[in-house]
Amino acid sequence: MTKRSALQAIPQLLQEPVFVGIDVGKSKHVAGFVSSTLLQRHQRFEGCPALAFENSREGFRILIERMQTLAPLEHCTVLMEKTGHYHRALLQYLQEFDIAVYVMHVQERPKGMMKTDKRDALGLANHLYNQLALGIQLADKTQLVRRTIPATPAAAQLKGLIRHRYELVGEATRRKNKLIAICDELFPEMTKVLKNPNSLTALTLRERFPTPAALATASMGSLLEIRGKAYVLSDAKLAELQHLAARSIGVRDLIRQRGLVLEQTQLIKELRLHQEHIEQLEHEIKLIVEQAREGKILASMGIGPIQVATIMATIGNIENFPNAGSLKSYFGWAPTVAQSGKTLDWTGQTRGGLRTIKQMMFLVVAHVIKQDSQWAQLYERLVQAKYPYDERRGVRVGRLRVFGRVAGQMIETMYALLKLDAEVLSKVPNGQDPPAPTLYDPELHRRHREGHYQPLKSSPHPAVITLLPPISSE
Structure with missing residues (x-):
C-alpha cells in the first residue's frame, strides 16, 4: 500500500x-x-x-x-x-x-x-x-x-510590559554604574556634597559643567539657576562644591578628560530616556492592575502595583496550576528535601523557578514584614522561636530562612483567592456581570492563625437519609 x-x-x-x-x-x-x-x-x-x-x-x-x-x-x-x-x-x-x-x-x-x-x-x-x-x-x-490555558487579558497585556520594564531597569542601572565610575575619575569629591552623583540635580550639574574646572569657574547665578526651586543645595553647599572643584584630584589629562566628557554626556541622555520610558510603562501597568480582578485581589494583600503586575504576568492563568505546590515551585519558593538513612537529612529551598519572580517575592516579603500585618507577626514568631540571638551583632542569626516560610504561605493564599475567583467566573452566564472578587481579609487570616479555620469553598452538605417507620401490617 x-x-x-x-x-x-x-x-x-x-x-x-x-x-x-x-x-x-x-x-x-x-x-x-x-x-x-x-x-x-x-x-x-x-x-x-x-x-x-x-x-x-x-x-x-x-x-x-x-x-x-x-x-x-x-x-x-x-x-x-x-x-x-x-x-x-x-x-x-x-x-x-x-x-x-x-x-x-x-x-x-x-x-x-x-x-x-x-x-x-x-x-x-x-x-x-x-x-x-x-x-x-x-x-x-x-x-x-x-x-x-490562555492567559487572562490583563496578564497577557502585562507580560510584555513587565518584561520590557525589567530590561529597561537593567539598562538604566548599567548606565548609572558607568556614570558613577566616570564621576570617580573626573570629580571624586562631588559625593561629599551630593551623596548620589546620579540624582536629578547632580546630573544637571554634570551636564552643564562636565569638568571640575568648568564648575569651579561658574558664576553663582548659573548655579542657582540649575538648583531651581527645589532648593536641594543651599548657597553654602554650592560654595563648598566650587571650592572642592577648584582643588579636585580628578584626571587632568585633557585627551582622557575629553573622552570621559563625551561618554558622560551620552550616558546622561540615555539614562534620562530610559527613565522616561520606565515612567510611562509604570503608569500603564498601574492602570491595568487597578482595573483587573486579579490585581485587586493581590493588591489587597499589601503588595505594590509593580509587584502585583509581575505576579499576574508570571501566573498568566491560575488554571494552569493544579495546586498551590506547583505554583510555589514555579515561583522558586518550594521546599526541597534530601534524606537517606541517618547520614543525610537536609531541607532547603529549590534551586528552580523563574529568577525574576523569585527575586520579586523576596522583595514582597521584605515589604510586608515591615507593616502591621499577619505576615509580620508570623515572621517575628518564627524568628524568635527558631533562631538564636547573637549578642555581639545584636541580631538573630538565620532570619532570612524564615523568608521562605512567609513567601510560601503568601503564595498559598494567592492561589486560594485566585482559584476561587476563577471558579466564580466560570459559573457566571454569558452577558451577566460577575460579582465583586473576594479580597484578602486580615481579620479572617488572624482567626485562621488562632485555630478558627474556615475554608473559602463551601463544602456540600452530606446526604441525609431519612428512615421511615415500618408500615404496620394491620
Missing part, C-alpha cells in the same frame, strides 16, 4: 484521540502524529506520519487540515517544548481552534541517538500518548506535560 492510499484509509480508522508532537523551529516546524491505530499500523512510533510546515499562517492552516484528515479537532491533542518565543504564535493559533495544547521543558537527548526533526516531533507525540492515553507515571517531573 502506498503512503497516499494509507493516509486516505486513516480517516475511516482513527475515531480515537490523535496525539500530535511539534518540533518547533525558527522558520519551519515539524509535526508528528501518533495514535493507537497508527502505532498498530506502523509498529513503532518512528514510522508514524509526520508533516513539515512553515512558520506562517498558511503553514498553520496546512497543519490544521492534516489534523482534520486524521481525526476531528476535538480529538486532537498537541505537545510542544518551551523553546524561547518561537512557539507562541503557533500556540495561540491552535488555541483559537479550542485544541488542547500541552507544553513541557526542553528534554536532553540521550547520547548516541539519531537526531532528526521528524524523530523529535514523533518522540514528543509518543511521550504525550504514553502519559495521557496509557497513564504512564514519570519520576522525573521535568518530563511531565501540562496543559496550557
Whole structure:
C-alpha cells in the first residue's frame, strides 16, 4: 500500500484521540502524529506520519487540515517544548481552534541517538500518548506535560510590559554604574556634597559643567539657576562644591578628560530616556492592575502595583496550576528535601523557578514584614522561636530562612483567592456581570492563625437519609 492510499484509509480508522508532537523551529516546524491505530499500523512510533510546515499562517492552516484528515479537532491533542518565543504564535493559533495544547521543558537527548526533526516531533507525540492515553507515571517531573490555558487579558497585556520594564531597569542601572565610575575619575569629591552623583540635580550639574574646572569657574547665578526651586543645595553647599572643584584630584589629562566628557554626556541622555520610558510603562501597568480582578485581589494583600503586575504576568492563568505546590515551585519558593538513612537529612529551598519572580517575592516579603500585618507577626514568631540571638551583632542569626516560610504561605493564599475567583467566573452566564472578587481579609487570616479555620469553598452538605417507620401490617 502506498503512503497516499494509507493516509486516505486513516480517516475511516482513527475515531480515537490523535496525539500530535511539534518540533518547533525558527522558520519551519515539524509535526508528528501518533495514535493507537497508527502505532498498530506502523509498529513503532518512528514510522508514524509526520508533516513539515512553515512558520506562517498558511503553514498553520496546512497543519490544521492534516489534523482534520486524521481525526476531528476535538480529538486532537498537541505537545510542544518551551523553546524561547518561537512557539507562541503557533500556540495561540491552535488555541483559537479550542485544541488542547500541552507544553513541557526542553528534554536532553540521550547520547548516541539519531537526531532528526521528524524523530523529535514523533518522540514528543509518543511521550504525550504514553502519559495521557496509557497513564504512564514519570519520576522525573521535568518530563511531565501540562496543559496550557490562555492567559487572562490583563496578564497577557502585562507580560510584555513587565518584561520590557525589567530590561529597561537593567539598562538604566548599567548606565548609572558607568556614570558613577566616570564621576570617580573626573570629580571624586562631588559625593561629599551630593551623596548620589546620579540624582536629578547632580546630573544637571554634570551636564552643564562636565569638568571640575568648568564648575569651579561658574558664576553663582548659573548655579542657582540649575538648583531651581527645589532648593536641594543651599548657597553654602554650592560654595563648598566650587571650592572642592577648584582643588579636585580628578584626571587632568585633557585627551582622557575629553573622552570621559563625551561618554558622560551620552550616558546622561540615555539614562534620562530610559527613565522616561520606565515612567510611562509604570503608569500603564498601574492602570491595568487597578482595573483587573486579579490585581485587586493581590493588591489587597499589601503588595505594590509593580509587584502585583509581575505576579499576574508570571501566573498568566491560575488554571494552569493544579495546586498551590506547583505554583510555589514555579515561583522558586518550594521546599526541597534530601534524606537517606541517618547520614543525610537536609531541607532547603529549590534551586528552580523563574529568577525574576523569585527575586520579586523576596522583595514582597521584605515589604510586608515591615507593616502591621499577619505576615509580620508570623515572621517575628518564627524568628524568635527558631533562631538564636547573637549578642555581639545584636541580631538573630538565620532570619532570612524564615523568608521562605512567609513567601510560601503568601503564595498559598494567592492561589486560594485566585482559584476561587476563577471558579466564580466560570459559573457566571454569558452577558451577566460577575460579582465583586473576594479580597484578602486580615481579620479572617488572624482567626485562621488562632485555630478558627474556615475554608473559602463551601463544602456540600452530606446526604441525609431519612428512615421511615415500618408500615404496620394491620
